[in-house]
Amino acid sequence: MGDLYQPPVMNTVTNVTTSTLAPTVANSGTLYVLDRAAGIAVTLPSIDSGEIGTKFRFLLKTTVTSNSTTIKVPSASETMLGNAVVQSDSSNAALAYKASGTSDTITLNGTTTGGIAGDVIEVVAVSTTLWMVDAVTSATGTEATPFSATVS
Secondary structure, rough: OOOOOOOOOOOOOOOOOEEEOOOOOOHHHEEEEEEOOOOEEEOOOOHHHHHHOEEEEEEOOOOOOOOOEEEEEOOOOEEEEEEEEEEEEEOOOEEEOOOOOOOOOEEEEEEEEOOOOOEEEEEEEEOOOOEEEEEEEEEEOOOOOOOOOOOO
């Protein structure tokens, strides 16, 4: 793997209230505060070999109450690898879900898969086709994995 892309440290915080978000490589290092109860569709950027190391963090400020907040890779040739630690509302137990080799989407529906105010997701491009995911979320009801393969 060559040298990791080292974008300037931005330490930028951006509040998002729109229904879609398409961060660019130039925004690497940004913390996006997702503030929309009707959910936000986030599409990650395509990564060139010189941009490996691009990183975004997402904080849910508002619990999703309709639709879902999704974070997706930009094409079917890309995937996610990593984990989501989910706090159960009924037992305060921590449940863990792993992104499989085909996962390309994180879905936070406001209940069973997360999407509660305070949830944090970090994604880092580790190659031109792979995003590392580290998520800490809360869920209600019968908890389920937030990972799936939906990008075609």
